[in-house]
Amino acid sequence: MLKESKKLISTVAKNFDFVLFYTKYNLASAMEFRFNFFSQVFFMIINDTMFLLLWYFFFEHFGKLNGFGFQEMIAIWIFAAGSFGWVNAIFGNANNLGKIISNGGLDFYFTFPKNHLLHALVSKTDLSAWGDLIFALLAFVLFFPLTLYSCVWLIVGWFFSSLILLSFYILVGSLSFWLGRNEVLHNNLMHAFIAFSSNPSSVVQGFLKFFIFFVIPAGFATFLPAELLQTFALDKFIYVVIFSIIFFIITIFIYNRGLKKYSSGNLINIRS
Amino acid sequence: MEKIIEVKNLNKEFTSKIKLSGFRNSLKALFKPEYQQMKAVDNISFSVAKGEKVAFIGPNGAGKSTTIKMLTGILYPSSGEIRVDNLVPWQDRKKLAFKIGTVFGQKPQLWYHLPAMDTFYLFGKIYELDQAKFQKRLNFLIDKFQVREFVNQPVRKLSLGQRMRCEMIASLIHQPKILFLDEPTIGLDVVAKQQLREVLNLMNKEEETTIFITSHDAGDLEKIADRVIVIDRGRVIFDGTVKNFKDKYAWYKLIDLELADNHASEKLNLRGVKILAQDKLSLKLEVDIKKISVKEVIDKLLNIYQIADITIAEMPMEEIIANIYEQNLQKIK
Structure with missing residues (x-):
């Protein structure tokens, strides 16, 4: 048991080191083109700020929606932009997973002694995601009191929120094992996730609430972490932790099932 | 091993x-x-x-x-x-x-x-x-x-x-x-x-x-x-x-002859031997080794010509491979 635990810890540490190393070199590669690097990061910060400004004017004009105001909106964006930033900055190929699968691109990762899925996900960074991340951090520093609780929850909340988003990316990408190329479905599902996770949670009721929590799990990824940033509630904390872990396990199970259908880069199509 | x-x-x-x-x-x-x-x-x-x-x-x-x-x-x-x-x-x-x-x-x-x-x-x-x-x-x-x-x-x-x-x-x-x-x-x-x-x-x-x-x-x-x-x-x-x-797959060899005298008028007529190039003092031949041996050809050549130099070359590997691939294409057709 002790031996197994040691082995597990060693594997986690090695993979963490691997991810860190890859992220460093992905960034180094992106920095080769200075203008592109700075412009993508800068314009994403501006883009997110503009959205938040719009919400500011909205709440100034119409007041709170079922007790949901600008401060709550900032909390939502800290987790929406934050998780999107973390996932796409570190696991920059998450959004391309479906394409990689349908093009037979996993072949390359199979020949290395690392988990091929992890390797595929980390082998790219999305520069604009670093802008999202910086925006989320700035929003937190500027609009929330820097208490021990808020700082700890920011990190913990980002972890679970990012885990849910990453799992959703893998789940949607895995559809390519069965459907082949499916960019439209992929884009619609990902846009739905982002749209649901960056809008006021108070307007969501009934079936839509069920949908947002259990079909497109934006609720667990941003609504609950955002509420927890403002006030701690044990039940909500447990929901987030349990859901994100179970969702991740299910996603990996589905991915591995799909992997059996993977047919490499040999796209054979006969025209007779 | x-x-x-x-x-x-x-x-x-x-x-x-x-x-x-x-x-x-x-x-x-x-x-x-x-x-x-x-x-x-x-x-x-x-x-x-x-x-x-x-x-x-x-x-x-x-x-x-x-x-x-x-x-x-x-x-x-x-x-x-x-x-x-x-x-x-x-x-x-x-x-x-x-x-x-x-x-x-x-x-x-x-x-x-x-x-x-x-x-x-x-x-x-x-x-x-x-x-x-x-x-x-x-x-x-x-x-x-x-x-x-x-x-x-x-x-x-x-x-x-x-x-x-x-x-x-x-x-x-x-x-x-x-x-x-x-x-x-x-x-x-x-x-x-x-x-x-x-x-x-x-x-x-x-x-x-x-x-x-x-x-x-x-x-x-x-x-x-x-x-x-x-x-x-x-x-x-x-x-x-x-x-x-x-x-197994090479079916010909190339023979290059440098001649000592002008033999342009001499006619070479051997089964399995194709003249690729000929001028006054040189001759290039392709020998189908499935039909005739190189030894037989050389014996014949020595009888006909005054030879200054002779080079025997293998069928180029590129051609051997191309030949196999072509055979494959023909089978498919």
Whole structure:
């Protein structure tokens, strides 16, 4: 048991080191083109700020929606932009997973002694995601009191929120094992996730609430972490932790099932 | 000799979609697609000894890449057995990765915008190499492949030949026992090809690296391999030494004659001998060795001509391969 635990810890540490190393070199590669690097990061910060400004004017004009105001909106964006930033900055190929699968691109990762899925996900960074991340951090520093609780929850909340988003990316990408190329479905599902996770949670009721929590799990990824940033509630904390872990396990199970259908880069199509 | 690759009754089938031409058939295929089973690899068996250099050749679609993918654990077979250094590739993928290196000519592994050196460091991390050992190995390979002067330049600024040498270093950094190469010399100029072949032979000699190479380039076969496996429509049609390969598939030899006197008026009429070029003091002949022996031709030539010099050349390997591929095409037609 002790031996197994040691082995597990060693594997986690090695993979963490691997991810860190890859992220460093992905960034180094992106920095080769200075203008592109700075412009993508800068314009994403501006883009997110503009959205938040719009919400500011909205709440100034119409007041709170079922007790949901600008401060709550900032909390939502800290987790929406934050998780999107973390996932796409570190696991920059998450959004391309479906394409990689349908093009037979996993072949390359199979020949290395690392988990091929992890390797595929980390082998790219999305520069604009670093802008999202910086925006989320700035929003937190500027609009929330820097208490021990808020700082700890920011990190913990980002972890679970990012885990849910990453799992959703893998789940949607895995559809390519069965459907082949499916960019439209992929884009619609990902846009739905982002749209649901960056809008006021108070307007969501009934079936839509069920949908947002259990079909497109934006609720667990941003609504609950955002509420927890403002006030701690044990039940909500447990929901987030349990859901994100179970969702991740299910996603990996589905991915591995799909992997059996993977047919490499040999796209054979006969025209007779 | 110790066997490092063992393949027994290997089969791989793919399900592929059939679509007839035309809009109507496209519409039909959209709602009611039809599939058929395709045999990419058909019951092949072979083994490779440690340190052997094997060329795995065949026309496009013969099953070369599918076989290499099964040997490297990328694909699993429909049936049959594979053992690579006593591991089952698709089951022990991670363990196998430490023992093999792969170079796919058309799939670069180097970071395009960073110096090759950065990719080497990354690979050192991926293969969990000890820092001191890694550094020693890296220096050894940098010297052997003569890449020191450009190893710190971004890969996008390197020539294809320089890039391929760096690709090779990345694949050899963990000192693999077997190197799988799929079209490594594609697109390279003559000098770059020669350099690459030299270092492959060197690695084989110094480290006993087993080399398994697929290529359409006859030079790769002649300059690297000591054994050839020919695969055609999923089946092994030849497995033997390069010499045996030539003996089996080369059907002519070339004879170049330098003549001492003007024999332009002399007529040469031999069954199986074709005159390719003739002038006053030289003669070039193609001898169909299936119809007449070279000895017989030379005896005849000595009777007719005053010969100053004679050169006998083998059928070029390129032509032998082209011939096999053409035969394959004709069979398909």
